[in-house]
Every structure is written in C-alpha cells, then in structure tokens.
Amino acid sequence: MSRTILYARVSTAEQTLDHQRSQAEAAGFRIDEVVADHGVSGVRVMLADRPEGRRLFDKLRCGDTLVVRWVDRLGRDYRDVTDCIREFMRRGVVIRPVINNMTFDGATRDPVQQAVRDALIAFMAATAQTQAEATKAAQQAGIASARQDRSRYRGKKPSYDGVKLDTVLSMSAAGAGTSEIARAAGLSRQTVLRIRNDPVSARAALKRWSL
Structure with a gap:
C-alpha cells in the first residue's frame, strides 16, 4: 500500500515540526507518517548523512509520496537536492512540495516534459x-x-x-x-x-x- 510521508527538517526555533505538518495538512495532504531531523544544517549535512534522512531513503518505496514544505527542507546544497530528488523519482516515488503544490515523478517518458521537470527541480534547488x-x-x-x-x-x-x-x-x-x-x-x-x-x-x- 502506498503511503504519504512528510519529511521535515527543523533547523530553527521558528521552523517547528507542527508548523510544517499543519501547513501540509491545510494544503490537503493526508500524512501517514512523519520523518523529521532536528537541529541539522541543510548546507553542511547532506540528506543521506542525517539520522532521519538515512531512514527516509530506507522507507520510501515505489508508489509512495514524499511531501516537503519546500525543497530547502531536503537541503540547501544544489547537487545534493537534485541528486536526491532524481534518486527518489527513479524509485517510483512522487515528490510534492507544499508551497507551490507541484508534482515531480518519473512517470513521463516525453523528453520535452522531462526537460521541463528537471529544469524546475534544478531551479528550485539552486534557489534553496x-x-x-x-x-x-x-x-x-x-x-x-x-x-x-x-x-x-x-x-x-x-x-x-x-x-x-x-x-x-x-x-x-x-x-x-x-x-x-x-x-x-x-x-x-x-x-x-x-x-x-x-x-x-x-x-x-x-x-x-x-x-
């Protein structure tokens, strides 16, 4: 059975786990499970090197949906964020940022649509x-x-x-x-x-x- 998993990175006192979850639920997501890292830098520590980030890689399966408030919760390093999103898509995971309500997955086989999708991911990661x-x-x-x-x-x-x-x-x-x-x-x-x-x-x- 597919699941909807929220990943939250709480790096400051203002970015609470409750805020990130409530924002996702207010946007219409039904969260089955929450995976959260606390007090971890998104610049210096790559997603796979965080305690709960590693667990996220182990948990996600084909058909699951990964929800994040924004891609900066995955990290603030361009290469790490783009590599992680591509890896999740290769596994058949759907990535859904709450703020812009976009959907990123590996379903499309059209090269133009793939190029547009990858350009958006790259832009968002670069912005982070x-x-x-x-x-x-x-x-x-x-x-x-x-x-x-x-x-x-x-x-x-x-x-x-x-x-x-x-x-x-x-x-x-x-x-x-x-x-x-x-x-x-x-x-x-x-x-x-x-x-x-x-x-x-x-x-x-x-x-x-x-x-």
Whole structure:
C-alpha cells in the first residue's frame, strides 16, 4: 500500500515540526507518517548523512509520496537536492512540495516534459542554495554590525518572522504573485515587495531584532 510521508527538517526555533505538518495538512495532504531531523544544517549535512534522512531513503518505496514544505527542507546544497530528488523519482516515488503544490515523478517518458521537470527541480534547488548563502551573508553582516555598536538603533521591528520570510522568498522563486504571497504569509503587499526587492536587507533586519 502506498503511503504519504512528510519529511521535515527543523533547523530553527521558528521552523517547528507542527508548523510544517499543519501547513501540509491545510494544503490537503493526508500524512501517514512523519520523518523529521532536528537541529541539522541543510548546507553542511547532506540528506543521506542525517539520522532521519538515512531512514527516509530506507522507507520510501515505489508508489509512495514524499511531501516537503519546500525543497530547502531536503537541503540547501544544489547537487545534493537534485541528486536526491532524481534518486527518489527513479524509485517510483512522487515528490510534492507544499508551497507551490507541484508534482515531480518519473512517470513521463516525453523528453520535452522531462526537460521541463528537471529544469524546475534544478531551479528550485539552486534557489534553496542561493537563499542559504544570502542568509549566511546577512547573518555575518548583522553580527559584525552588532559588534561594532551594540547600542545602535535597530530600526523598525519587522512585521515578519523567519517562517514568513522563507515563505515569501520560496513562493517568489516559484513565480507566485505578490497578492498570493501576501495572503499565504499573512503580510501586507508592501512588506512582500520590500522582502522580494531586497532579501538580504530583510534577513539582516530580522537578525538585528534577534540579537
């Protein structure tokens, strides 16, 4: 019997397992089992090297559906993410990211459709790595600035948290419109536009208020 398995990677206090599961269920997925890694970097630790990531490879069978909030939960390394998704598709597993509700599988034999599918997977994986690099740069900039002047004015407190920021960036990468993103993230259009236009500054502002 085929199963629907949610894989969650909880790398910060804001990316809770409950949030990732509830978001999947709100999108209409009926989750049979949850596999989750906690406190693991998606940049430095490949999926197959994580305790529960290894278990995921053992569990998935032909006909199963793998649900992830976004491909960045699988990882933030371009090569690792694309290789893992291709391996799952070769096994007959269907991959379903919650945010854009796309379906990736190995069913199609049409070379043009395969090329489009693979290009989308590559784009999403590249976006995940780029976001991670931008986050790291923003963190380093924020820490350096804080060390220079601990008493400086931090500016207006952001109306978003880390989860909402990731939602805006992920849906933007998937081509969603401003209004659609605003509704999904619970933010104003103006805030969504500011984040989209300068994600590094948006990430840095969030970091300043967490110091």
